[in-house]
Amino acid sequence: MPGFEPKQKVNLDPPKDDPINVEYLAKCDAIKGTIFDVTGNKSYEPGASYHVFAGKDASRALAQSSLKPEECRPDWQDLSDEHKKVLDDWYTFFSKRYNIKGKVQGAANL
Numbered sequence: 001m002p003g004f005e006p007k008q009k010v011n012l013d014p015p016k017d018d019p020i021n022v023e024y025l026a027k028c029d030a031i032k033g034t035i036f037d038v039t040g041n042k043s044y045e046p047g048a049s050y051h052v053f054a055g056k057d058a059s060r061a062l063a064q065s066s067l068k069p070e071e072c073r074p075d076w077q078d079l080s081d082e083h084k085k086v087l088d089d090w091y092t093f094f095s096k097r098y099n100i101k102g103k104v105q106g107a108a109n110l
Helices: 059-063 081-095
Strands: 028-031 034-037 099-104
Touching (some): 028 059, 028 081, 034 081
């Protein structure tokens, strides 16, 4: 995933570290326990291509470049180093485009 910088500058708020409950998470996407606010991206709306990621920590699916709902879960530690690198790349990609709203309450996959 070369070039993590967005094509257009994105002005982001300072990252927050607030614990977020699952009701609020429904409006976001989480990676490795960190919650990103994706509400401005139509790709995450119902019926859109990335809606499968909305409302959950989809670390495993992102690491494997999968859109399968059953892969949208927080556990990723058992994946290959290659998949872990992909997940880290996605984390960097999201952190340059979306505001960090907090952490998933009780997340153990940081």
